[in-house]
Amino acid sequence: METQIKETQGNVVSIENPGIVAPANWQPVIMGILCNWCSYAGSDLTGTSRTQYPPNIRIIRVPCSSRVDPWFIIKSLQTTADGVLVSGCHPGDCHYIAGNYYARRRFLVIKKLLNFVGYHENRVQFSWVSAAEGPKFAKVVQKVTDDIKKLGPLHKYKKENLK
Amino acid sequence: MARVGVFVCFCGANIADFVDVPKVIEETKKIREVKYAIEYKYMCSDPGQQMIRDAIVQQKLTSVVVAACSPRMHEKTFRKALSDAGMNPYLLEVANIREHSSWVHQKDKKAATDKAADLIRMAVAKSIANEQLHEISVPVTKRALVIGGGIAGIQAALDIADARIPVTLIEKSPSIGGRMAQLDETFPTLDCSQCILTPKMVDVASHPYIELIPYSEVIELTGYVGNYKAKIRKKASYVNFSNCTGCGACWLKCPVKVPNEYNMNIDKRKAIYTPFPQAVPNKPVIDAEHCTMLLKGKCGICAKVCEKGAIDFKMQDEVIEREIGAVVIATGYDLWDPKPYEEYGVGRFKDIITSLEFERMVSANGPSGGLPLRPSDGKVPKNVVFIKCIGSRDESKGIEYCSKICCMYTAKHVVLLHHKVHDSHAYVFYMDIRAAGKGYEEFVKKAQVDTAATYLRGRVSKIYKKGDKLMVRGEDAQIGQVVEVEADLVVLATAITAPKDNPALARLLGVSYDKYGFMSEAHPKLRPVETAKAGIFLAGCTQAPKDIPDTVAQASACAAKVCGLFAGDTMKKDPMISKVNTEFCSGCLNCIQVCPYQAIVEEEIPMGHGSKEMRTVSKINEGVCQGCGSCVAICRSMAISLAGFTDPQIINEIVAI
Structure with a gap:
């Protein structure tokens, strides 16, 4: 799906629902689901090294990216979030031997499904951040935030909007 | 009704300079379940912890949220404060408002404050779904299995046995000694290898806490840390070791000559042989691949010359079982x-x-x-x-x-x-x-x-x-x-x-190996002795090429790890592991496939109370489970939950903001 950014007097339009225009000071909410051993530790390192990134992300800690049930992603999109970032250990570095491989396969499928029902592909993103990659975590968050900001508020399938 | 106490830390100026803490407290107090919210300069200090302890008692809190630094930093500290106040330590949640807010949004105080308030909302919501958890204690079988009788295996076995822990040492060849027994002198001191090795070999054979099983191999390992069960195949030696005196008459008379592996095939040995004169045990074995009596039924000279009648051509491989608590792999190179x-x-x-x-x-x-x-x-x-x-x-x-x-x-x-x-x-x-x-x-x-x-x-x-x-x-x-x-x-x-058998052995033991066939350590720097599987340790070249001093050091490190594991009668284990609710389990067994630790097994349970019909469900071995949660996400019927990271806890977090 190609991103076509529409703006109405400086406000972003929801890409899935062109009728929905974001308020002027709209800030997206991004749910970040991070594995404890690599990405969460990496995000801590971003903090200890004072690397700045956009404040839109809300971080949830899970033991391993393989713990992330697709339900969490769907629930986030249905309720509070405009986008979701899931991050785990690099391939081969999983603390639990192979969990991130299961996660990777699962997310390929869930992404396709979300695409199929009409979500833009950038709404849900997946990355590998190791415990040593503080700057990379900041870059990933920056990129995801920028992407979601372009997509506008997520209105479609929000529970309160489904009647 | 939940009564949550929230404790917001200033972290000196680390948090307070970039997050408007009073505003955060004000926001936090709006949450229905929050009955108590207070800020303090250093929550992790003793007075800070005392505030938490007092509030738990006075405010009758049902769970506690500390908004401070990363849980990777002080979760343990605050858990201890909870248990000191008589509260279950797992009712604590930490909102990471330092690494995830004040330190990374230093230019935007309002956004950092909003985010901190959100993170606290999430932690409060999660803590409401927290359950009381208790450390799991697992019984320990105090016996170690050492695989490989080279210098690594010898050193590990001796060090463990010296701590009065029984050791079973198995070696695939007829004698212990390994590669070091083949060396003439050793660098950098030019010590004679035999002179420093053979006394250790004799110590192994005579040690009251070491059971030496030469000419044998592991064929199965089941169980989990502290409670393994190993099946060991004793290869048929065709010599009854209890009768044999090692006099040597048999190999002097044996007419069959075979290339001598000990001497790198430069000369010949006999079909009945000890690998080298200083072998331990100094008892010969018959090489079934070359002995004409075993191959064609002709000869039998060794049996004729043996005065003790120790030769037994009808001997069969024997499988024995040992219950062990830990394994040291020392298969060499x-x-x-x-x-x-x-x-x-x-x-x-x-x-x-x-x-x-x-x-x-x-x-x-x-x-x-x-x-x-x-x-x-x-x-x-x-x-x-x-x-x-x-x-x-x-x-x-x-x-x-x-x-x-x-x-x-x-x-x-x-x-x-x-x-x-x-x-x-x-x-x-x-x-x-x-x-x-x-x-x-x-x-x-x-x-x-x-x-x-x-x-x-x-x-x-x-x-x-x-x-x-x-x-x-x-x-x-x-x-x-x-x-x-x-x-x-x-x-x-x-x-x-790496020994060419290493990958097969690694699969059998359930540990991982690298692309060269060397066994993989749990962490290349900080856990160089452990494997990813709890209770299995690595010594010597089976992990990577190394010299004798490094090998001996690693073997002793293995012994220290084994002794540490066996220090108590039971082992304490983190309770954050998965559990199956058999009411919901449909028996699809997908979880077995994704479990990286083989912690899940099939179990047959009655269909209902008193029913004779059985159905299959999954069962998680709490001794083996490491709590990754792969099985939870794969479970279609949502029968599995991971303590500390249950679905209600995480969903609560998601919907809290």
Whole structure:
């Protein structure tokens, strides 16, 4: 799906629902689901090294990216979030031997499904951040935030909007 | 009704400078379940912890949220504060408002404050769904299994046994000793290898806490840390060890000659043999592949000459079981086969040998009584060329890694050659001299000076025959010229490789191995002795190439780990593991496939109360489970939950903001 950014007097339009225009000071909410051993530790390192990134992300800690049930992603999109970032250990570095491989396969499928029902592909993103990659975590968050900001508020399938 | 207490930390100025803490407290107090919210300069300090303890008692809190630094930092501290106040420590949640807010949004106080308030909302919501958890204690069988009887296995077994913990030491060959027993002298001190090794071998055999099972292998390992069950196959030796005195009459009379592995096939042994005279146990075994009695039913001379009647041609392999709590893998190494070096004429020229063959030749108990001899004509060589990095550091023909010991043993061989053949001259072709280690650089320098050996930096491109000599053509990179050396003997320093059985053994034990076949440690720097599977440890070259001092150090480290594991009668384990609700389990068993630790097994339970019909469900072994949660996400019927990270907890977090 190609991103076509529409703006109405400086406000972003929801890409899935062109009728929905974001308020002027709209800030997206991004749910970040991070594995404890690599990405969460990496995000801590971003903090200890004072690397700045956009404040839109809300971080949830899970033991391993393989713990992330697709339900969490769907629930986030249905309720509070405009986008979701899931991050785990690099391939081969999983603390639990192979969990991130299961996660990777699962997310390929869930992404396709979300695409199929009409979500833009950038709404849900997946990355590998190791415990040593503080700057990379900041870059990933920056990129995801920028992407979601372009997509506008997520209105479609929000529970309160489904009647 | 939940009563949550929220404790917001200033962290000095770390949080307070960038997050409006009073505003956060104000926001937090709006949450219905929050009955108490307070800020303090340093929550982790003793007065800070005392505030938490007091509030738990006075406010009758049902869960606690500390908004401070990362839970990876102080979760344990605050959990302890909770349990000191008589509250279950797992009712704590930490909102990470320092690393995830104040430190990363220093230019936008409002956004950082909003985010901190959100993170607290999430933590409060999660904490409401927290359950009381209790540390799991697992019983421990205090017996260790050591696989491999080389110096690594010997050292580990002795150290564990000296702590009065029973050890079962198994060795696949008829004697313990391993590669070190094949060495003549050891760098950098030129100690006689046998002199320092054989006393240890005898100690193993006579130690009251060591059960030595030679000529055997593990065929199955089940269970989990502290509670493993190993099946060990004792290969048929055809000699009744309890009758045998090791007198040697049988192998003197045996007519069948077989290449001798101990001497790198330079000479022959008999079909009934002990690997070497100092073998422990010093009892012979019959090589079933070559014994004519076992193959064709003819001969039987050994049985006739044995006065004790110890020979038993009807002996069968025997499988025994041992209950053990920990495993030390010490399977050692193999040597790389230099066949791919065709341009050197490996296989065509008899006078090209490997360094271990050279080691056996110069060894006092070797095939030639300690004198190096040319395999082609049996003459003593005068000019000997040593070529290092054969297979090592060679991506095109061999392997990428450095075998670590070749620089040192080649320097040792240069010295040994000089000792044995005084008028000889050694040439060494090398890429780099890697002599990092106590006394190593000094040893190499001394070897170069004392023997006046010619060290040539460069690779050998070709070896060809000229008369009965070998011409070694290579580059001396330091003068930038091609050099040719006339050699009587060429010695190839072949690379260390993982034993070819390592991958099969690793799969059998459930540990991981790398692309070369070396066993993988749990962490390359901080957990170099453990494997990813709890209770299984690594010693020696089975993990990576290393020399004897490093191997012994790692073996002793294994022993310390085993002793630590066995220090109590039970082991404490983190309760954050998965659990199956059999009411919901449909028995699809998808979880078994994704579990990286083989912690899940099938179980048959009755259909209902008193029902005779059975159905299959999953069962998680709490001793093995490490709490990754793979099974939780794969479970279609949502029958599995991971304590500490249950679905309600995470969903609560998601919907809280």
